[in-house]
Amino acid sequence: MATKQSRSAARLMMAPAVFLLLVWMLVPLAMTLWFSFRKFLPLRGGDLGFVGFDNYVRFISSSSFWPSVQTTLIVVGSVLLITLVLGVLLALLLDQPIWGQGIVRILVIAPFFVMPTVSALVWKNIFMDPVNGLFAHLWKFFGAEPVQWLSQASLPSIVMIVSWQWLPFATLILLTAIQSLDSEQLEAAEMDGAPVLRRFWHIIVPHLSRAITIVILIQTIFLLAVFAEIFVTTGGAFGTKTLTYLIYQRVLESQNVGLGSAGGVYAIILANILALFLMRIVGKNLDA
């Protein structure tokens, strides 16, 4: 876009999209802020006027607040760790010329196309059911007592389900990154006397750093909002209540829109703290 005309034409043509996006983003945000300062109980009197910072104080002083933040961070952190480690390994594997490569790749990507509610239900009923689940049968086969997955190991179960969902995404991004690595670099390193593991650390991992950063940033955004997997499995019980889930409970189960909105604002703040933190650590990988 070199000339003045083409630049202003471009602005004009982009305007509707920008406007739509702004409205899309700003209206809900403004409404959340608005309601967070009001006492709004839809089934018990409706909008009861301004209450100042009352909702904020009540939300943060609730005994469920800090545990829910902790749960959120645990879910985000563990899923990131699992998907990245397994994703790198799977990507390395899929990069090898193996028999039936096309089918294997499709199989690996498949979980990403399954809706979160569906995949959570599949895990809950087919794998984790303490009586009829595949895991229960496996445990019994080895003579062990079946684990009551969703009550005894609730958080790890959620992490497992969500990781399964996001592993394909991480694998896919990392695979494309690995495929873009110049094979001569690996050969040069081999000539330079670097054995397999050191080639991995000194050549492959640095090459993947940008892709890893992308995976971390994108997944964090989505993992902060994990909801369906919890809703259809534990329903927030057994210490699986994330911040998102707590807000849902406040708004819909307790029918307190004001309190939930205040929670929403806290969620925005948490997301921004996390984003700031991540950009500090991994953001530098993006410029080059």
Next chain:
Amino acid sequence: MGRITLQQVAKSFGTTEVIPPLDLEVNDGEFVVFVGPSGCGKSTLLRLIAGLEDVSGGTILIDGEDVSNTPPAKRGLAMVFQSYALYPHMSVRKNIAFPLKMAGVAKADIKKKVENAAQVLNLTEYLDRRPGQLSGGQRQRVAIGRSIVREPEAFLFDEPLSNLDAALRGNMRLEISELHQSLKTTMVYVTHDQVEAMTMADKIVVLQKGVIEQVGSPLDLYRNPANLFVAGFIGSPAMNFASGATAQEFDATTIGFRPEHLKLSPEGGDWTGTVGVSEHLGSDTFVHVDIEGVGKVTARADGDISLGYGDTVFLTPDRARVHRFDVHGLALR
């Protein structure tokens, strides 16, 4: 020491034989150039020596020791790749230090060796840059630096200059030759550019379709090409060929005569021809002439000759320097 011996070395990819069994001897301290057209197996041969490909048959000896099944790192060779293959996330300093670090050399020694190499290659001011911030020639020097710090038995170069522009290529050619003079290490150099081969080599190996057509010193190949392929490949501009009655006169199926061995005259000579395009290089002029009964030939003339398009000229080949070839394209002596 860096004597490399190939005995009946062959390579196939699946069912396609890229290199039929061949023998070759590279002596210690020699600068050997593999030259041949694209796809003739030069890189493959070099990668076999490096150990980046497994041989399909035969043995590779380095200093008399069988290394056919030795991993690349243990062969004591260093390679410079066509794409340079520098590590983009490491500074120049770290790139050059990498092989030393892998070999477990002490930090202080690494520093000294890297700085020495940088000095030799004029890279001192770029040590803290990333490869992405260097020019093509500088990257090339970093790649060479990375290979010299290891003090290998032999250097392997795979078309190291093909990504550079003509002027820089000329400079780097000199630098590599000078490096060879000062290090006296064996160098095996792959190129498809016969000028590089002629100017740098102690010994040229001409390859075609994986087969060695001829091995010899540059002047040897220039003066006594063993067959039509070598005759046409070595020398610039390429040798002229003629067959039929003209060749019969010399008792051969085909004759070859170099542009520089043709005498051009406006008055008289053996052959009469019509001048086509003249290429003026300043020092020389290459005149393309269409000779009746012989065909289109190139002749080298003085820089200040002036011939117009369509003029008639007379040409006389230097009879002592006419190359004669038989039905199979082999040289007759």
